[in-house]
Amino acid sequence: MALNTVRAPANVSMGTADALTRAEAPGFDDIQTQVDAASTYVAKADATGYDDIQTQTAAATDYVAKVDATGYDDIQTQTDAAATFMALAAFPLRAQRATLAYTDTTAKTLFTLPIGAIILAFIVNVTTVFNDSGTDLIDIGVDGTPERFVADIDGSSAGIALKASADEAALGAETVVKGVFTGQNANANAGAMTITALYIVP
Numbered sequence: 001m002a003l004n005t006v007r008a009p010a011n012v013s014m015g016t017a018d019a020l021t022r023a024e025a026p027g028f029d030d031i032q033t034q035v036d037a038a039s040t041y042v043a044k045a046d047a048t049g050y051d052d053i054q055t056q057t058a059a060a061t062d063y064v065a066k067v068d069a070t071g072y073d074d075i076q077t078q079t080d081a082a083a084t085f086m087a088l089a090a091f092p093l094r095a096q097r098a099t100l101a102y103t104d105t106t107a108k109t110l111f112t113l114p115i116g117a118i119i120l121a122f123i124v125n126v127t128t129v130f131n132d133s134g135t136d137l138i139d140i141g142v143d144g145t146p147e148r149f150v151a152d153i154d155g156s157s158a159g160i161a162l163k164a165s166a167d168e169a170a171l172g173a174e175t176v177v178k179g180v181f182t183g184q185n186a187n188a189n190a191g192a193m194t195i196t197a198l199y200i201v202p
Contacts, residue, residue: 102191107178123196130155130191134184
């Protein structure tokens, strides 16, 4: 018996070929266009976006460097100061008061401070103006170093002032603190003040 070959209708295969051809021509072009656009976008992103990121990164690096250079130092300084303040705040503030007059032109003993004392400041209160025709200066210190704690306090004006101690080291021994008045022309006939030492003993 002879076998008949079954063939697909010609119009089916041709129609499918035409459809594929039509899909390939415009569809592929569309896809290619999108790919090209995407490539262009990526290229622009590489060219500008990366540069922007790089610029921001460089700026951030500069900022961090500045913080390291200045901010850290400032923070460290403040931290050290705060630590010192907290350490000193643990001890009660003590005070001793004495008087000084225009006649005290040689060193006068004001007070004696104990070993280990740290002098923080002096409150000076000129109650009667010193009236030398020149300058009226008062120093606070010790024998041999009359300006050790405060130098050249102006006694020509009345009022109260807080003078920080120039030496805040703990005293290595019991210390006699002295004060002296120096009139430039040695002709003062008035002048009086109180001097109060503020200190702690850790």
